[in-house]
Amino acid sequence: MKLSTKGRYAVMAMVDLARHAQSKPVSLSDIAGRQEISLSYLEQLFARLRRAELVKSVRGPGGGYRLARASTETRVSEIILAVDEPISATRCTEMGTPGCRTDRSKCLTHDLWEELGNQIHMFLASVTLADVLERKIAPRLAEAPPTPANNDSMAAAS
16 A cells, blocks of 8 residues: 555645744745645645644735644644545445445455555554654554564574
8 A cells, every 4th residue: 555645745744834833834835845845736735734624824924824733633644634545455435335346345355455444544543743743653663562473583583
């Protein structure tokens, strides 16, 4: 599964906004320059983020954008979903189709990919903008319980 540029850029821009909007609104052109993202693309993303009430726009001289909530309350999953990025690893559509095959049945690996999508969503829902800014992601992953595959390879190495 690959996250598209839409979701990645929206998260990058929101992290940049969280870092720089402490005292005054941040212009999209500043974010575009720092993150090397097209200004017109950012404008499209921020229109969606504003509709989702994740950012607030400030008009006039010195205007720009601010976070609508604290960075500790804004989850990465919300950002990705706000820009219409599905967090799904299956090829099924969600418009009432029960399966991914032409006869509407599930493929043999459907449940595997569906659960992977659920796990990705749960992880992204557990991460806030503040976590990303404070680089708390790597330590969280290091604390994750070992997987059975890792246990087997560790036992073989003993």
